[in-house]
Amino acid sequence: MDMSQAAAIVLSVVNSIALLVIISVGLAVIFGMMGLINLATGEFLMLGAYMTVTFYRLGMGFWVAAILGSLSVGLFGIIIERCLIRFLYGRLAAMMLATWGLSLIMIQVVTLIFGTSTQSLPTPLGSFKIGGYSFSDYSVVVDVAALAMLGLVYVVFTKTRYGTMARAATLDATMASVIGIDVRRVNMLTFGFGAALSGLGGALLSALAGVVPTFGQQYVGNAFMTVISGGAAVLTGTASASVLLGGVQGLVSNASTAFFGSISLLLVAIVLLRFMPNGISGKWGRRF
Amino acid sequence: MNLLLDKTRTLPGRIGLTVLAVVAALAVAEISSPFLAQQWALWIIFGQLALSLTFVWGYGGIFSFGQAALFGIGLYSYGAASINISPITGETYSSLLIAGLVAGLFALILGYFIFGIITLAVTLVLLTFMSSTGSPDYHIGSALLGGYNGMSGIPPLGSLASPLNAGYLLIFVVALAAIIVFILDLLLRRPIGRALVAVRENELRSQLLGYDVRRARLNAFVIGGVIAGLAGGEYAAWGQFANPAVFSLQQAALVIIWALVGGRRSLFGAFIGTIVIQEIQNVMGGIGGELTPLVLGGILILVVLLAPEGIMAAVYAFLQRIGLRVGRRPIASRPTVATDVEEHRPNSAGELLATDVTKSFGGVHAVKTVTAEFHPMTTTALLGPNGAGKSTFFSLLVGRHQVTSGKILLNGRDITRLPPHRRAQLGLGIKTQVPSVYNEMTVRENVWLAAYAKKRNVAESDAVTESVLKDFGITERQEALVGDLAHGQRQWLEIAMVVAGHPEVVLLDEPTAGMTRDETSRTVDLVKQLAHGATVVVVEHDMDFVRQLDSDVVMLHQGEVFRRGTIEELRHDEQVLDIYLGRAVTNASDT
Numbered sequence: 001m002d003m004s005q006a007a008a009i010v011l012s013v014v015n016s017i018a019l020l021v022i023i024s025v026g027l028a029v030i031f032g033m034m035g036l037i038n039l040a041t042g043e044f045l046m047l048g049a050y051m052t053v054t055f056y057r058l059g060m061g062f063w064v065a066a067i068l069g070s071l072s073v074g075l076f077g078i079i080i081e082r083c084l085i086r087f088l089y090g091r092l093a094a095m096m097l098a099t100w101g102l103s104l105i106m107i108q109v110v111t112l113i114f115g116t117s118t119q120s121l122p123t124p125l126g127s128f129k130i131g132g133y134s135f136s137d138y139s140v141v142v143d144v145a146a147l148a149m150l151g152l153v154y155v156v157f158t159k160t161r162y163g164t165m166a167r168a169a170t171l172d173a174t175m176a177s178v179i180g181i182d183v184r185r186v187n188m189l190t191f192g193f194g195a196a197l198s199g200l201g202g203a204l205l206s207a208l209a210g211v212v213p214t215f216g217q218q219y220v221g222n223a224f225m226t227v228i229s230g231g232a233a234v235l236t237g238t239a240s241a242s243v244l245l246g247g248v249q250g251l252v253s254n255a256s257t258a259f260f261g262s263i264s265l266l267l268v269a270i271v272l273l274r275f276m277p278n279g280i281s282g283k284w285g286r287r288f
Numbered sequence: 289m290n291l292l293l294d295k296t297r298t299l300p301g302r303i304g305l306t307v308l309a310v311v312a313a314l315a316v317a318e319i320s321s322p323f324l325a326q327q328w329a330l331w332i333i334f335g336q337l338a339l340s341l342t343f344v345w346g347y348g349g350i351f352s353f354g355q356a357a358l359f360g361i362g363l364y365s366y367g368a369a370s371i372n373i374s375p376i377t378g379e380t381y382s383s384l385l386i387a388g389l390v391a392g393l394f395a396l397i398l399g400y401f402i403f404g405i406i407t408l409a410v411t412l413v414l415l416t417f418m419s420s421t422g423s424p425d426y427h428i429g430s431a432l433l434g435g436y437n438g439m440s441g442i443p444p445l446g447s448l449a450s451p452l453n454a455g456y457l458l459i460f461v462v463a464l465a466a467i468i469v470f471i472l473d474l475l476l477r478r479p480i481g482r483a484l485v486a487v488r489e490n491e492l493r494s495q496l497l498g499y500d501v502r503r504a505r506l507n508a509f510v511i512g513g514v515i516a517g518l519a520g521g522e523y524a525a526w527g528q529f530a531n532p533a534v535f536s537l538q539q540a541a542l543v544i545i546w547a548l549v550g551g552r553r554s555l556f557g558a559f560i561g562t563i564v565i566q567e568i569q570n571v572m573g574g575i576g577g578e579l580t581p582l583v584l585g586g587i588l589i590l591v592v593l594l595a596p597e598g599i600m601a602a603v604y605a606f607l608q609r610i611g612l613r614v615g616r617r618p619i620a621s622r623p624t625v626a627t628d629v630e631e632h633r634p635n636s637a638g639e640l641l642a643t644d645v646t647k648s649f650g651g652v653h654a655v656k657t658v659t660a661e662f663h664p665m666t667t668t669a670l671l672g673p674n675g676a677g678k679s680t681f682f683s684l685l686v687g688r689h690q691v692t693s694g695k696i697l698l699n700g701r702d703i704t705r706l707p708p709h710r711r712a713q714l715g716l717g718i719k720t721q722v723p724s725v726y727n728e729m730t731v732r733e734n735v736w737l738a739a740y741a742k743k744r745n746v747a748e749s750d751a752v753t754e755s756v757l758k759d760f761g762i763t764e765r766q767e768a769l770v771g772d773l774a775h776g777q778r779q780w781l782e783i784a785m786v787v788a789g790h791p792e793v794v795l796l797d798e799p800t801a802g803m804t805r806d807e808t809s810r811t812v813d814l815v816k817q818l819a820h821g822a823t824v825v826v827v828e829h830d831m832d833f834v835r836q837l838d839s840d841v842v843m844l845h846q847g848e849v850f851r852r853g854t855i856e857e858l859r860h861d862e863q864v865l866d867i868y869l870g871r872a873v874t875n876a877s878d879t
Contacts, residue, residue, distance in 0.1 A: 037405055087593060093351050094592045096405070097548065100541055101588030108581040217537055221412035224405055259420065266413050274401040 004131020009254050011130070015139050016253065016261070017246030018146035022205070023219040024226040025149050025238055026198030031227050032234035033157075033170050033190045036085070036095050040103040041223055042216025044195050048073045048202025049211045050110060053119045062124045062207065070200035077195020081188045089187070103216075111213040118210035138207060145204055146242075149197060153235055156193065166190050222262070225269040231279020240280050245269060306466040313462035322454040326526075329458040331566050333522045335559035336465045338546035340515035343472060346552035347481070348508025349488040354398065354407030356543045357414055358513045360534035361394050362387040362520025364418075364433070367442045367530040372429035379447045384521040391517020392510050399509040411535050418532035438531025445525035461522055468515055469555055479744050480507055486726070486737045493724040496686060497741035497789055498712035538581065545584060548591050551598020560600060637664035637822045638699050638715050638792030640685065645694035647677075647684055654680040656847040657694070662793065667815060667824040669834045669855070672844035673867055678827045679721050681844065682795050686718045687711050698793065712741070717791025721798050721827075723778040727771035731762055731781060734770055738785035752788055760784040775802035783814065793823045800830055812836045831855075 422435025
């Protein structure tokens with residue numbers, strides 16, 4: 001194997017890891033901080049993609065459109081938390097089912113508005129070559145964005161007032177409210193933050209894949225496997241699960257086909273959860 | 289009416305109901321059009337799929353997202369089997385059987401690894417896979433998988449020469465569904481069913497009594513898999529095609545909506561839920577098919593918000609209000625008047641040895657190289673201030689936590705790495721610090737499940753229950769719901785449950801917390817009595833209690849054994865008093 005081939009493989013493995021990060025970090029924030037499995041995660045990605053397409057068509061640049069797309073999904077998340085989720089705290093199955101209902105509704109509403117035809121965006125930026133292998137500059141942007149998203153999560157939860165309160169609420173909601181933290185408000189913001197991250201993931205993906213109403217369903221399975229395999233620790237859990245699952249997926253995809261790549265991801269996740277039912281971070285004792 | 293309802297709970301009553309369902313189907317098939325018969329057959333098939341989830345969810349406590357996938361596996365299995373086998377055998381019933389078995393096997397393999405949300409991911413991967421098998425390379429024998437378009441040319445149910453017509457198919461699916469409900473009903477009276485109910489109600493307590501939680505769940509999941517697979521096979525025979533749409537998220541959601549609307553408390557509700565939702569879909573389909581997902585999503589949210597127990601629960605509540613005895617099946621047998629009270633005291637006391645047991649959480653050593661021997665027929669009191677590691681030590685002994693290092697022997701057998709239920713089966717019983725009981729059940733059922741965990745025999749468990757209830761003086765309260773009891777009474781009940789399991793070593797973690805003085809002194813008597821036939825270890829803060837026990841004392845401090853001796857010796861030990869009174873301590877390790 002020559003150097004350029006090795007570099008190409010490394011780059012594509014890094015890419016599959018980065019993809020897992022951007023689709024799952026929003027879900028991970030909501031799962032890790034609120035214990036809620038948001039089954040509408042795929043549709044938050046989808047909404048982020050559609051909003052980005054919409055803003056782009058309104059004449060904004062791709063990057064501005066992506067940021068606005070992400071923020072609008074965050075706002076949407078806050079509305080959903082106020083209107084639906086807040087009635088269901090403490091009922092894990094109920095929250096999953098309600099968000100599933102939400103996901104069905106979102107798919108259909110988007111279908112009614114945009115139709116089923118594929119909306120697509122040109123991939124921004126150019127491409128570069130390593131040896132005989134061509135890569136788009138944008139794939140590097142996605143890698144950097146994945147790191148930046150993890151960094152953002154770190155900064156928000158460790159360096160801001162809200163983040164400290166959110167972690168306190170995660171550890172002991174009763175205690176947190178006793179010392180004067182408005183847990184309901186914190187939950188609302190956390191859900192909104194997670195939704196915005198999912199929206200950003202969708203925005204980034206909109207330049208890579210055709211945007212259709214069922215857009216989210218291609219990613220949601222992988223997002224769940226990553227987050228559940230990672231366990232409750234938002235940052236370290238998601239990062240380590242992404243590296244493990246994305247690494248295996250990338251390597252297998254390289255050696256065979258993308259289909260076997262996703263099968264291998266599934267198998268690794270299943271076996272991992274047999275022996276670590278609470279995920280990789282399940283025994284770390286630290287919830288972040 | 290109530291008499292009639294009670295009759296349907298007996299075995300002949302259930303058989304009668306099963307026959308009744310089939311006769312009703314016969315009548316419907318006779319009078320209705322083939323079109324209607326076909327539609328009803330489909331609904332019953334879907335109802336059976338919903339039933340598989342109701343069972344897995346309601347009795348296994350697993351919220352499975354994978355029932356649609358198991359249904360799909362059954363669907364394709366029937367297709368592949370019937371296309372290949374029916375030319376040889378001339379019938380397709382065997383293919384239906386294969387569908388059930390393959391789905392059951394798949395559930396067994398999947399369930400060995402995971403349940404829960406990941407089953408949804410498995411479903412999605414199956415969708416991707418099945419949709420991409422369009423090439424003729426993908427085939428099972430002479431059956432082409434057919435990719436997105438699916439498998440066609442699947443023979444209907446029956447003999448090849450004369451397959452079942454719509455009317456007979458309806459009768460067949462109703463009969464099969466009725467038989468399945470009947471068998472489930474029987475199963476729930478067997479050990480496997482009682483273990484399921486115990487696990488559903490309180491996982492921790494069931495484990496500590498000796499029920500194998502994982503196994504119980506897996507059993508339920510596999511049974512659910514077979515039921516879903518059979519339904520899938522019937523569906524293949526019904527439509528004579530199989531396509532990957534069954535693996536879609538929407539199909540998975542639909543199964544959950546059916547079961548949710550029916551409610552998990554009633555197996556029968558699954559069919560009601562399915563029929564209600566399918567009827568709504570029928571009507572919606574007439575108005576505008578594209579609104580269907582909106583309506584389904586809306587129903588899902590509304591049911592979760594407004595009727596989380598499903599409509600059957602509401603119906604039951606109504607029927608109970610007008611005075612009918614319906615709903616929850618009693619777990620234990622009804623109290624009998626004259627039972628021979630058998631001698632239930634444990635007659636073999638065990639020996640429990642812990643050697644250098646250490647447990648670290650991150651950098652904190654909650655328990656540090658603790659060595660303790662608990663010999664047969666002795667009582668030991670474990671003392672120590674809050675945070676000394678007493679409860680953690682107990683958790684290590686029963687297996688709720690794994691030791692970081694060290695060894696635990698029960699009767700000479702190394703149990704260090706055994707799961708909690710195995711240790712319980714070997715004779716370790718524990719009353720936990722916070723009482724862990726079956727709150728939704730009666731006092732009698734609680735004691736009965738504890739006895740049954742050990743005996744695995746209804747008659748013997750009845751006898752043990754009778755005598756434990758009597759000995760503990762709770763016979764009058766036996767029909768009370770445990771959730772309604774006072775804290776002290778629940779403590780007392782939990783001790784009774786531990787005793788009903790006939791343990792050789794009894795661990796009691798703060799048994800008298802929340803008890804009245806009278807209850808406390810009864811507990812002293814009880815512990816003394818227990819020590820005649822078992823090894824007892826008690827964690828207590830109540831010094832009076834410990835003094836009355838007059839037992840050996842092991843005192844823990846900061847995770848380590850600090851003193852051993854009698855309570856009198858410790859009472860005069862200045863360092864012990866320092867620790868308890870929070871005075872400055874001369875111990876070097878204490879900073």
